[in-house]
Amino acid sequence: MLKFELHKTEGHARRGTLTLNHGVVETPVFMPVGTYGTVKGVLPQSLREMGAQIILGNTFHLWMRPGLDVVQKFGGLHRFEQWQAPILTDSGGFQVWSLGGADGKGRKITEQGVHFASPVNGDKLFLTPEVSMQIQTVLNSDIVMQFDECTPYQTGGTLTTEDQARQSMELSLRWAARSRDEFQRLGNPNALFGIVQGGMYTGLREESLQQLVELDLPGYAVGGVSVGEPKDEMLAIMAHTPHRLPAHKPRYLMGVGTPEDLVDGVACGVDMFDCVMPTRNARNGHLFTRFGDLKIRNARHKDDERPIDVSCHCHACGSGFSRAYLHHLERCGEMLAPMLASIHNLHYYVNLMREVREALDEGRFEAFRQQFKADRARGV
Amino acid sequence: MLKFELHKTEGHARRGTLTLNHGVVETPVFMPVGTYGTVKGVLPQSLREMGAQIILGNTFHLWMRPGLDVVQKFGGLHRFEQWQAPILTDSGGFQVWSLGGADGKGRKITEQGVHFASPVNGDKLFLTPEVSMQIQTVLNSDIVMQFDECTPYQTGGTLTTEDQARQSMELSLRWAARSRDEFQRLGNPNALFGIVQGGMYTGLREESLQQLVELDLPGYAVGGVSVGEPKDEMLAIMAHTPHRLPAHKPRYLMGVGTPEDLVDGVACGVDMFDCVMPTRNARNGHLFTRFGDLKIRNARHKDDERPIDVSCHCHACGSGFSRAYLHHLERCGEMLAPMLASIHNLHYYVNLMREVREALDEGRFEAFRQQFKADRARGV
Numbered sequence: 001m002l003k004f005e006l007h008k009t010e011g012h013a014r015r016g017t018l019t020l021n022h023g024v025v026e027t028p029v030f031m032p033v034g035t036y037g038t039v040k041g042v043l044p045q046s047l048r049e050m051g052a053q054i055i056l057g058n059t060f061h062l063w064m065r066p067g068l069d070v071v072q073k074f075g076g077l078h079r080f081e082q083w084q085a086p087i088l089t090d091s092g093g094f095q096v097w098s099l100g101g102a103d104g105k106g107r108k109i110t111e112q113g114v115h116f117a118s119p120v121n122g123d124k125l126f127l128t129p130e131v132s133m134q135i136q137t138v139l140n141s142d143i144v145m146q147f148d149e150c151t152p153y154q155t156g157g158t159l160t161t162e163d164q165a166r167q168s169m170e171l172s173l174r175w176a177a178r179s180r181d182e183f184q185r186l187g188n189p190n191a192l193f194g195i196v197q198g199g200m201y202t203g204l205r206e207e208s209l210q211q212l213v214e215l216d217l218p219g220y221a222v223g224g225v226s227v228g229e230p231k232d233e234m235l236a237i238m239a240h241t242p243h244r245l246p247a248h249k250p251r252y253l254m255g256v257g258t259p260e261d262l263v264d265g266v267a268c269g270v271d272m273f274d275c276v277m278p279t280r281n282a283r284n285g286h287l288f289t290r291f292g293d294l295k296i297r298n299a300r301h302k303d304d305e306r307p308i309d310v311s312c313h314c315h316a317c318g319s320g321f322s323r324a325y326l327h328h329l330e331r332c333g334e335m336l337a338p339m340l341a342s343i344h345n346l347h348y349y350v351n352l353m354r355e356v357r358e359a360l361d362e363g364r365f366e367a368f369r370q371q372f373k374a375d376r377a378r379g380v
Numbered sequence: 381m382l383k384f385e386l387h388k389t390e391g392h393a394r395r396g397t398l399t400l401n402h403g404v405v406e407t408p409v410f411m412p413v414g415t416y417g418t419v420k421g422v423l424p425q426s427l428r429e430m431g432a433q434i435i436l437g438n439t440f441h442l443w444m445r446p447g448l449d450v451v452q453k454f455g456g457l458h459r460f461e462q463w464q465a466p467i468l469t470d471s472g473g474f475q476v477w478s479l480g481g482a483d484g485k486g487r488k489i490t491e492q493g494v495h496f497a498s499p500v501n502g503d504k505l506f507l508t509p510e511v512s513m514q515i516q517t518v519l520n521s522d523i524v525m526q527f528d529e530c531t532p533y534q535t536g537g538t539l540t541t542e543d544q545a546r547q548s549m550e551l552s553l554r555w556a557a558r559s560r561d562e563f564q565r566l567g568n569p570n571a572l573f574g575i576v577q578g579g580m581y582t583g584l585r586e587e588s589l590q591q592l593v594e595l596d597l598p599g600y601a602v603g604g605v606s607v608g609e610p611k612d613e614m615l616a617i618m619a620h621t622p623h624r625l626p627a628h629k630p631r632y633l634m635g636v637g638t639p640e641d642l643v644d645g646v647a648c649g650v651d652m653f654d655c656v657m658p659t660r661n662a663r664n665g666h667l668f669t670r671f672g673d674l675k676i677r678n679a680r681h682k683d684d685e686r687p688i689d690v691s692c693h694c695h696a697c698g699s700g701f702s703r704a705y706l707h708h709l710e711r712c713g714e715m716l717a718p719m720l721a722s723i724h725n726l727h728y729y730v731n732l733m734r735e736v737r738e739a740l741d742e743g744r745f746e747a748f749r750q751q752f753k754a755d756r757a758r759g760v
Contacts (some may be wrong), residue, residue, distance in 0.1 A: 013509070036710065041715040045699070066708040070683045075702070082700045158693065303450045320462045324454070328446040335421040335715065 002191035002218040003141070004250050008360055012101035012243040012269035016251055017100060017213035020086040020142035022191055025053045027250065027271040029358050030168060030262060030349045031088060033279065035061050037081040040279045041335075044082050049353060050314060050347040054086040054142070056274050059135050060095035060127070064120045068138045083090030088274070090254075091132045091179070091195075094223075099151040109149060111171070126336075129178035136175045137188045142191045145221065146179035147173040151199040153229040165199030169208050172197045180215055195223040200233050202240045209244055219250040222270075226255040235264070238292040243269035259288055259352055259376065263369050266356050282341035285330045286347045291380040296341065303329040309380065314347035316340040382571035382598040383730040384630050388740055392623040392649035395740035396631055400466040400522035401570055402458060405433045407630065407651040410642060410729045411468060415441050415660065416462040420496075420659045421715075421722040424462050430694060431725040431734060434522070436654050439515050440475035440507070446525055448518045456520030468654070469521035470634075471512045471559070471575075474603075475509040477530040484506045487506050489529060491551070492501040509558035517568045524572045525601065526559035528552040531579040533609040545579035549588050552577045560595055574634060575603040580613050582620045589624055590618045599630040600652075615644070623649035639668055639756065641731055644748050658729045662721035663709045671760040674703075676721065681707040689760065694727035 003019040009277035018025040032039045032047060035058045039047060047055065057077050066080075074080040078086055096114045100107040113128030125268040129147035152160055152166040160168075176194050183192045194212040198204030204348070205222075210218060222241045225234045238253060240263070245251045251270035253265050264274050278288065286295040290308035292302075296308075304323040308316060321340055329337035352372075359368035395693040398405040412419045412427060415438045419427060427435065437457050445461075457467055476494045481488040489495035493508030512527035531548040532540055540548075556574050561649040563572045571727040578584030592600060602621045605614045617631060620687075622645070625631045631654035633645050644651050654663065665676040669689035676688075684703035688696060696706070701720055709717035732752075739748035 036712045036714055037705070038714050038716040043695070043716070043719065065712055066682070066704065070704055073683050073685065076701070079700070080702070080705055082705070129562070154693070254590070299757055302446070303453050305453065315423075315425070320459070322454070322460070324446065325417070325460055325462070328450070332416045332445055334416055334418050335718065336418045337717070338422070338715065339423065364734070 001189060002250075004248065006248065008363070009265060010360060010363060010365045012366050013266045013360060014269060014271060015248065015357055016271060018271075020054075022084065022086045022142050023053070025086055026357055028266045028353050028360075029053055029260075029272055030353045031056050031272060031274040032346050032350070033058075033274055033276045034081065034083075036065065037062060037077060039342075041277070041283070041338045042346060046343055047083070048085075050321045050343065052085075052167075052346065053341070054088060055083060057081075057087055057089045057139060057141060058092075058095060059089045059132060059139065059145075060092035062139060064118060065136050067249050068135060070079055072138050076138070078140065080140065082232065086142040088143035089136050089139050089145065091145040091147040091163065092135070093126050094150045094255075095133070096127055097152070099198050100113045101186075109171075109319065111174075113147075129175040130182040133179055133182040133186060133188070137183075137186045140190070141189050143219065144177045144183060144188060144332075146172075146192060146194050146217075148195045148197060148223060149176055150198050151224045151229050153200070153233075156258070160199050160292065160354075162199075162204065165197075165201050165204055167205045168199070169197040169204050173208060173211050175214060176212060176217075181218065191218040193217060193219040193221050195221045195254070196241055196245070199224060200229060200237065202237070205237065205241045205312050209241065213246060213380055217249075220245045220254065221252040221254050223254045225253070226257065226275075234261075237272070238265055238268050245269070259349070260373065262349070263356065263372055266365070269370060273353075275349075278345035280331045282345040282369045283338045287341055288345050290375050291378045292376055294377070294380045296323065296330050298327075301356060309348075312344065312348065314349075317342040334339070381569060382630075384628065386628065388743070390743060390745040391647060392540060393646045393740060393745050394649060394651060395737055396630065396651060398645065398651075400434075402467065402522050403433070403465045405466055406737055408642075408733050408740075409433055410647045411436050411654040412653060412726050412730070412731045413438075413463065413654055413656045414463075414524075414692065416445065418458060419444060419722075420724070421663070421718045422659070422726060426695065426723050427463070427726070430467075430723065431730050432465075432726065434468060435521060436465060437461075437467055437469045437521060438472075438475060438527075439469045439512060439519065440472035442469075442519060443472065443515050446500060451604060452518050456518070465506065466522040466653070467519075467634075468523035469516050469519050471525040471527040472515070473512070473528045474505055474530045474635075475541055477532070489551075491554075493527075496613040509555040510562040512560055513562040517566045519565075520530055520570070522570050524557045524563060524568065524570055525547070526552075526572060526574050526597075528575045528577060528603060530607060531577050533580070533605045533613075535609050537558055540579050542579075542581050542584065544576075545581050545584055548579070549577040549584050553588060553591050556592060556595060556597075560597065563602040573597060573601050575601045575634070576625070577604045579604060580609060580617065585617065585621045586624065587622065593626060593667065597629075599632065601626045601632040601634050603634045603663070606631070606655075611726060614641075618645055618648050618650070625649070638726040639729065640753065642729070642732065643752055646653065646745070647749060653733075655729075658725035659722050660748045662725040663718045665717070665721065667721055670723050670728075670755050671758045672756055674760045676703065676706045676710050676717075678707075688724050689728075692724065692728065694724045696727075712747055
């Protein structure tokens with residue numbers, strides 16, 4: 001089940017409400033990533049408190065561990081990981097692609113699917129559109145992603161050619177149709193999204209988009225970005241593709257990005273984002289704030305009594321924890337450092353999107369975007 | 381400031397209330413250990429929610445990092461680590477002892493104090509009773525421990541002789557007097573505890589105790605246990621020494637122990653306990669429960685839908701997290717595994733003492749102790 005209501009637009013930017021089987025999601029939205037059924041270092045309770053509406057799970061990783069038999073016993077991922085709100089799962093395609101290594105020797109792609117060795121125990125595995133749908137049906141995620149091949153930016157050390165990108169894109173289209181057929185056959189009650197591919201070639205992106213639209217899926221994603229391309233090429237695809245997707249359906253830009261990317265992505269017509277940056281960077285002591293980014297290991301924070309960001313209401317900033325304390329925890333390798341940093345960064349991303357929604361509601365998104373960029377450039 | 385009221389006794393067991401500068405502590409009590417100004421893997425908020433009343437800090441470690449200049453800027457440890465309730469700090473003596481290594485070559489003990497190299501940067505350091513009091517005064521801990529020499533169980537590979545233990549105990553007594561003098565000179569507004577030493581020699585323990593009582597300190601600890609001795613020797617000292625301490629002052633058994641040790645310790649007249657076991661074992665997947673202990677890595681938990689302990693009200697057990705989920709998190713090396721396990725284990729220890737207090741209030745401690753042991757032996 002998926003219902004999408006569009007409330008307001010400003011340029012390409014959109015303010016909507018997405019209703020899914022496990023709840024309602026106000027868009028634009030940032031979705032924290034919970035690869036193995038846990039957003040790294042954060043209690044589900046903390047995610048709820050910061051206002052997270054929907055989180056991701058990774059089909060491939062969860063297939064490996066804990067395995068489908070375990071998740072099936074729990075009736076799906078929601079009860080297993082104690083997250084009662086919506087969940088989106090990817091298809092496994094991106095992981096199979098990234099596990100293959102730069103030379104792609106770790107996997108073999110055929111028309112039928114992808115052969116590869118389990119990174120956990122070396123078992124020979126075969127992932128197909130049908131298997132991906134079967135796994136995601138057991139996971140019972142609210143949004144299921146089609147199985148696709150993520151077109152790499154480089155192939156064999158050189159830029160992927162248009163011909164290579166076309167072959168990959170067309171394979172993903174055939175896998176989209178097979179994904180839809182299997183999704184329907186399984187009677188999956190959730191919502192299947194298609195993924196636009198085509199590499200950095202806008203003509204291919206348009207072909208991919210047109211043919212996916214013909215499948216009449218309830219939502220569409222833009223994939224194959226954040227795969228090693230220069231930033232300006234990612235931004236070019238972000239500017240090109242999302243606003244061409246059907247206006248009455250949700251649009252998801254996969255794996256993007258910095259706070260600036262999110263706000264610009266909204267301006268390009270994107271409704272949904274996910275990225276590991278807030279949690280991964282938190283574990284490296286990189287904190288995002290309204291007034292720019294901050295490396296907590298830097299000696300200048302040693303005795304700084306201020307919170308990470310005075311304007312932030314997250315548990316870390318709102319409870320009196322200082323930069324000096326976080327600096328100390330980080331230096332000592334204490335778990336509380338990534339715990340507090342993850343809460344802060346996720347809160348920043350989740351609430352940046354809340355501010356974006358308020359700006360859209362009030363018809364002042366462009367002014368918000370300018371102020372946001374000025375604030376971020378100010379320095380913390 | 382320290383006020384200790386004794387409400388009830390049952391045999392040697394005691395039910396009391398300890399009033400300190402930062403709050404009230406109901407005894408018997410378990411005190412979570414927060415070495416570097418953080419109880420490892422647990423938010424202060426979680427500590428409050430589980431009912432922790434007082435936590436420890438380690439003078440030696442905090443002296444090394446973040447250093448006194450930083451803590452001084454925050455007016456003490458409470459604001460620095462955002463823990464507004466009481467804090468007890470050790471004296472640094474145990475860390476200097478354990479850092480010296482088995483052969484003791486890492487430090488040199490003189491009448492004046494201990495010379496050693498900083499484990500952080502190799503700097504030559506000199507810790508004395510006076511310096512320990514100066515550090516603990518900056519930390520502003522509610523309970524300050526005297527600087528002592530922790531008498532080792534073995535010296536140079538053989539059992540510490542009575543003569544060696546006497547020399548060590550007598551040094552600690554002289555350091556107790558110097559600690560008290562410096563504590564008073566500094567005008568420290570908190571409470572100084574003396575530490576009974578004497579190794580495994582009960583005659584020495586009695587001499588140490590008598591002379592410490594003459595200093596008329598507001599509380600006393602039994603130190604030099606859990607230092608590598610066989611369990612029965614620890615239990616012999618626990619049975620011998622605590623109940624001989626002044627009845628109207630709080631008694632603290634340092635560094636002990638298992639849940640059984642705590643309940644037996646109460647029966648021996650102990651009011652206060654600390655131990656790293658609940659947090660350290662949590663990080664190794666060892667969970668304490670009412671019905672015995674549980675290794676969450678064990679394959680038998682793979683698809684077990686039950687919580688760690690059905691009778692437990694901690695955040696991990698009360699929020700629907702299953703053994704299967706914790707097993708999965710542990711296998712994947714996810715931070716949420718030690719986070720939930722630490723919350724559970726600390727909750728178990730803290731609330732075991734709450735149950736002990738209730739049993740004492742109702743005059744049924746011995747019955748409680750028998751039931752506790754039967755439950756623990758039942759198996760989870």
